[in-house]
Amino acid sequence: MTPTATLSAGDVRRAVADAEVGRAALPTDLATLDALEVDVADGSVTLDVTLPVPAATVRERLEADLRAAVADLAGVDAVAVDWQPAASDPGERVDQLPGVTHVVAVASGKGGVGKSTVATNLAVALADAGASVGLLDADIYGPNAPALLGLDDETPETTPDAKIVPREGHGVRVVSMDFIVDEDDPIIWRGPMVDDVLKQLTEDVRWGDLDYLLVDMPPGTGDAQLTLVQYLPVSGAVVVTTPDPVAVGDARRGLEGFARYDVPILGVVENMAAFECPDCGTAHDLFDSGGGAALASEFDVPVLGEVPVDPDVGSLRAEGPTEPPGISLPGLGRLQLPRTAAERGDGTTARPPTVLREAGETQRAFATTATRTAARLEAITTDGDEN
Numbered sequence: 007m008t009p010t011a012t013l014s015a016g017d018v019r020r021a022v023a024d025a026e027v028g029r030a031a032l033p034t035d036l037a038t039l040d041a042l043e044v045d046v047a048d049g050s051v052t053l054d055v056t057l058p059v060p061a062a063t064v065r066e067r068l069e070a071d072l073r074a075a076v077a078d079l080a081g082v083d084a085v086a087v088d089w090q091p092a093a094s095d096p097g098e099r100v101d102q103l104p105g106v107t108h109v110v111a112v113a114s115g116k117g118g119v120g121k122s123t124v125a126t127n128l129a130v131a132l133a134d135a136g137a138s139v140g141l142l143d144a145d146i147y148g149p150n151a152p153a154l155l156g157l158d159d160e161t162p163e164t165t166p167d168a169k170i171v172p173r174e175g176h177g178v179r180v181v182s183m184d185f186i187v188d189e190d191d192p193i194i195w196r197g198p199m200v201d202d203v204l205k206q207l208t209e210d211v212r213w214g215d216l217d218y219l220l221v222d223m224p225p226g227t228g229d230a231q232l233t234l235v236q237y238l239p240v241s242g243a244v245v246v247t248t249p250d251p252v253a254v255g256d257a258r259r260g261l262e263g264f265a266r267y268d269v270p271i272l273g274v275v276e277n278m279a280a281f282e283c284p285d286c287g288t289a290h291d292l293f294d295s296g297g298g299a300a301l302a303s304e305f306d307v308p309v310l311g312e313v314p315v316d317p318d319v320g321s322l323r324a325e326g327p328t329e330p331p332g333i334s335l336p337g338l339g340r341l342q343l344p345r346t347a348a349e350r351g352d353g354t355t356a357r358p359p360t361v362l363r364e365a366g367e368t369q370r371a372f373a374t375t376a377t378r379t380a381a382r383l384e385a386i387t388t389d390g391d392e393n
Contacts, residue, residue: 013081015044018051025075031064031374032057033273033308033382036072041384049083051076056090057381063370064377065089102209106140106216108241108383110272111234113223113264115256117148120277121246124313124372125222126154126178128244131376133177137217140172143182144204144234145224151182161185169212181211204233218380225256235267242272242383244310249276249297261305272382273310274302275375281315282367289314308382311375316368 023037036042036055043054053072069087076085103109112125122145133139143151151157155175162185163171172179183203213219221240223231234240243264247257261271276298280289292315302309 013046013049013079015046017079018044018046018053018076021075021079022053022072025071027071027075028068031067031377033310033378034385036068039381039385041381049081050086051079051082051084052086052088054088054090057377057384063373102205103213103219103238105214106219108217108387109219109221109238110379110383111221111223111231111240111243111264111269112246113231113243113260114225114246114253115258115260116253117225119225119246119248119253119257120313121225122148122150122154122222124244124246124275124277124375125220126151127372128376128379129178129218129220130155130176131373132218132220132380134373135376137380138215139177140179140181140213140216140219142207142219142221143180143184144207144221146183146203148224149182149184151180151222152184155180165212168210170207170210171212179213179216181207183207205237208238231260231263232267235264235269240269242270242386244272244275244379245301246275246277247298247301248278248293249291249295250293251297253293254297254301257301258304261301265305270386271305271307272379272386273308274298274305275310276312278315279312308378310378310382311371313371313375314368316366 019037019042022042023035026035026037028034028036028039028041032039036057039057041055041057043056045052045054053076055068055072057068072087073085076082112121112128114121122143126141129139129141141151141155143149152173152175155178157173157175157180162173162181165171170181172181173185174180221234223234245257245261245264247253257274264271278293279291279298280295281292282289298312299309
C-alpha cells in the first residue's frame, strides 16, 4: 500500500473505531461521538478532534491513544492531532437566558453527599478547559457557592436596568442567595416564595454568553426542582451520590423525578468513592462501594466520575490572623464575635476556596468528570440519544 494511492480517511476512521479510542475516558468512543475529522495527504494524517472542553489530562490520553491506533497503518508517515473545543448548540432558547447554550442541573436526592462541592469543581474544571461557565447556586436554604469559591457575601452590583451582575471566582460567573441575605439569617420560605426567587435569580441576572450554566440544586425533589425543569430548557442533569445504599436510594428518586419531566440524565457522579491512606497507601471504602455504578446501570446511564475522599476538599485553611475577632473566656472557649462577615472585615482575609487548584488524583477526577459530562451532553444534543 502506498500513501498516495490507497491510504484513505476511511482507513484511519476504521482504525480509530476498532481501537475504541476514548471509551476509557469518555461515556463513549470518539468514532461513536462523531467528534473526529480526518485529513490524509502524502502519508501525513491530521486528526481534528471536536470535543467539548477536553481537560488537559484527558486530552493527553486521547492523543496518545489516537497516535497508537493510526501509527501502524501502512502508508502512515506522520500523525498530527489538533483540538477544536466546541459545545454544540441545541438551538433552544428562552427570553430569560438568551446567551446560555446549555443549562445543566447538578442534583442529589439527599443532603450531605457533596453535591455543591461537585457542582463547583465541575464548573471550575469546565472553565479551566476553555468554556464560558456560570454557576447558579439554587440551593436556597443552604447556599454554599461563595464559600466554596472563596468569595465573600458582598451584595453584587446591578446594571442601570436593575439586572444583577454575577460575581466571578476562578473564571466562573456566580449568583447565589448568599450574596443577598446575611449569613446568619435563616431562610424560612414556602414554595411560592422559592419559585419567585429562583425565577429572579435567573431572569434578573446579566449572565452574558455562556457555554454552560450549572445549577446547584437543593437536595430532594421539591419545589425548586419543579420550578427549574418547568421554567428553563434543562439540557441535562448530573446526579451526585455517595456509594452507601441510603444515598443511592435517595438519588434514585431524584433520577426518576428528572426522567418524569423528560430531562435527559447525563450520568451519575459517585462522590467520596474511597479514601487512600497517606501512611499505608491502601484504599479504604469508607461509605461502602459500587453504589454509583449500580445506580447508573439501573438507569442505563454512564458513571461520569468517581471522586475519592480527599481531606483537601471541604477544608478552608485560614490565611492572615490565626483567630477571627472575638474574645476568649475561661470555661467557654473563644466567642467569635462579631458574627457576620461584614462585621469581621477588620483585617481578616477572605477564606481560601474549596476548589482544588493543585494537581492530584482528586483534581484529575473532577477534570475527567467535567469532560465526560460535556461529551455526554454533546452526544445527547447532536444525536438525541439519552442512553
